[in-house]
Amino acid sequence: MNAHLEQLSPQPLWRHFRTLCNTPRPSGHEAALVALLEAWADQRGLAHDRDAYGNLRLRKPASPGHEGAPGIVLQGHLDMVAQANADHPHDFTRDPIDTFVEDGWLHARHTTLGADNGLGVAAALAVLEDDTLTHGPLEALFTLEEESSMGGALNLAEDWLDGRLLLNLDSEDRGQVYIGCAGGADVMVDAQLPTSALRDEEVAVRLSLTGLRGGHSGIDIDKGRGNANRLLMRVLRDLESLDARLVDYRGGTLRNALPREAFATLALPVDAVEAARERLPTLEARLRDELAGADDGLALALERVSAPEGEALTRDASRLLVAALHAAPCGVERMSVTVPGVVETSNNLGVVSLEAGRFHLCALVRSLRDSAVEDLADRFRALFDLIGARTRVENAYPGWTPDPDSPLLARFRALHAARLDVDPQVKVIHAGLECGILGAKYPDMSMISFGPLIRGAHSPDERVELASVEEFWGLLRALIEDLA
The missing domain is CATH 3.30.70.360 (Alpha-Beta Plaits)
Structure with missing residues (x-):
């Protein structure tokens, strides 16, 4: 199902998003997706492990000659909000998400789309399989039950992650970078x-x-x-x-x-x-x-x-x-x-x-x-x-306390301006990004959050602008190479 997604650009990202759409993953039902991603990692020769709660980590060594570059953690959550219109029967534990493109946006028919945070997960997977990319040590951290309870982040193992630069891929506004969020x-x-x-x-x-x-x-x-x-x-x-x-x-x-x-x-x-x-x-x-x-x-x-x-x-x-x-x-x-x-x-x-x-x-x-x-x-x-x-x-x-003087933020701002000829807006979001919880467990970790343009998240009106996904993908790849 959703074969049309593989005709979109960037193709590697959309291919992984198709997998996510076809694999039911409401909060608390991520096990099938975790098993699928572990099998994919084995095929790619990527190391993987889980913490005691079940959060999944995939690892890729640095490109030759870049072993000394700072380790990067690409972070997103596997689950999605399960919302359907009352007159549309949909079993989110069994049925795939049915997607379509209209006027430059990707939608789902009568349900949430799962772009939150499926596109962030898909982008991280596409990075891990991109052998043309120059990078330092990479980790992809995929947490569980973000939408229902923040359970994955709250129970994340301490002293588990190696990287000290975290790119949270769970934001929803083009041209913006987030450096703080609400607790709840x-x-x-x-x-x-x-x-x-x-x-x-x-x-x-x-x-x-x-x-x-x-x-x-x-x-x-x-x-x-x-x-x-x-x-x-x-x-x-x-x-x-x-x-x-x-x-x-x-x-x-x-x-x-x-x-x-x-x-x-x-x-x-x-x-x-x-x-x-x-x-x-x-x-x-x-x-x-x-x-x-x-x-x-x-x-x-x-x-x-x-x-x-x-x-x-x-x-x-x-x-x-x-x-x-x-x-x-x-x-x-x-x-x-x-x-x-x-x-x-x-x-x-x-x-x-x-x-x-x-x-x-x-x-x-x-x-x-x-x-x-x-x-x-x-x-x-x-x-x-x-x-x-x-x-x-x-x-x-907990909330995520902003650090406007972060060197990671400075690198992202300079890169955004050079690539897109405009400075990004630096924002604090009134939503529960996992960064606040992760920062409490890893206080020495520097973080930013960015992503494509998503509207209507958590409702059947959820949609993502296709052009913004290409822009997001280009920024992510360029930032990883720049940090290497």
Whole structure:
């Protein structure tokens, strides 16, 4: 499948990306790809090993006469975000990604593309097989479970890597180089809430909010896009005056993707159903007006459904839960003063569920300041303590402190200007690059991050500009040779 990719340029990179598209690799399911890459390394005569967590390292000796050059680590993550449109059945553990080219961009049909970070991995593999390249000692580090928990980087073996220059290939903007990133943590909230049976005068209705763009919960958090969980809570607050009670709820699928859809089953007095239906056009128009120009596809729908087998939350429990979620931090919390134009602290209400009275929330807090991550997580704890929920913080990872005086950065800037006749923009990103975690484990390692132009990451709108991939490939090869 995806044979057309091998007709694109640079051919070695796209050939490896085809392999990645054809090999299912959602977070937690990278084993088949790891085995495939190990077999490929054996065929090429490349040394390979894994650490205790399963992160994969491939190694290639320096070109003759360049053994004394600084060792370079090419780094990316093997997993991809698994997001598909609701009307498109796709099993990310079994089905390949179906790609197509349109107007100079590569897309996937109705799913995430996996350019994040498949193109970085493909570029590293293409470098390792390029025998025309002059280079010092090379290592390719491929981590696991970046998208779900940063697990690979957090559990990376210390004193394992030899190189002291790291090129992270997981950025998504042409003409930019990143030297810092936000840290973050998952905030998990759970509760068993009281329920009661539906009354004789109640019926069940299904409330849907669909059509949002979604996107990356860090990079796109300041784009004004809607969060389906946040918006549906506003609708539910309005319907409380009709004595609506939550039966179940499902919104969002990943904590690091902006939720595009949310669905709630409600117990509603039968004589209030028509009133609820009549309110929806006004509520929809209000939300669409607020999102105009940033997220124009929002749609609300209400339909009668069969009575559920389970019970609904009690009226008080339903009101308290909706109120807590309505009040929870969501979106940009603070912009940075020291790095103008960059989000300092944010939160994404990523995954919310309710079933048989069991409530679960997974939010992702990010910040350039570790203290702000801790404070925002504590605000969640304080808020949800009020409804008797249990809050815990997991998978915390540090930010990457910028080093604008890095010699590696200076070399990249000079090379970029010489090749492309323009200086790169030096940036700090509001996303969880693995560099912060790797830097804590290898404090003497110098790092930069760059990549091709990717848009819509973490959503089925994900796409990559083909011309930017050629530019990225040329820069990567030239930098490796320059450092040799």
